[in-house]
Amino acid sequence: MTIATYSVHPTPIGEALLVTTEAGLVALSVLDGPAYAEVARLSMLLHAVPTPDDGPSADVTVELDEYFAGTRQVFTVPLDWRLTAGFTRRALEAIVEIPYGETASYAEIAVAAGSARAHRAVGTACARTPWSIVLPAHRVIRSDGSLGEYGGRPEHKRFLLDLEERAVGSTGRA
Structure with a gap:
């Protein structure tokens, strides 16, 4: 239970x-x-x-x-994956690997998840992630460099990416 x-x-x-x-x-x-x-x-x-x-x-x-506050780059809280399965889980597991302050395209995540043509399914996985912020779906962008959606709130995606960019810039990390 x-x-x-x-x-x-x-x-x-x-x-x-x-x-x-x-x-x-x-x-x-x-x-x-x-x-x-x-x-x-x-x-x-x-x-x-x-x-x-x-x-x-x-x-x-x-x-x-x-x-x-810009002082944490990696979340260490354990995640309970019970609400994910199949390709969605593989895509989310690939997204967890995107380094702080960096981005990857939906197509790159599809390849990393084992299904190169499933970039739209990656978008669906991002939209349905059970963990906003902690699982960095905000780091997944379109191949042309544009942001794409973020649960209908692209301004949140921009905020999170800008936060990480500022934090990386203040630490001098490339």
Whole structure:
């Protein structure tokens, strides 16, 4: 039986819903509506109703705050992959490998995931990732260098890429 808890944490791009299980972070969504609606959606997927977390998931919130402060480049919180499978999972596993401050095209991720012609499926995987921010789908761009979508919020994608670019620039890393 799955036991899940949730909390809401403020970020510069909006309130983030964090859902954890005994295996790790199962979902992180930047909310564009009430938290209860996203909790209800995740309840159906998890076959369990997440309960409010008395103290927000400390590791996740600390790492998120460090990321937005420009001091964290790699998330170390364990991810619970139960909501992903097949090509979507392979694409998301490839996206995790994109270094901080860098980007890769949808086509490059398709190749890395083992299906060179599946660039549109990579876009779908990015749109459906259970982990916004922590899994860096914002680092996946179009082959022509344009940003593409980010859950209908390209301004969030631009914000995250700019944040990483500034942080890399301030450390002198190439």
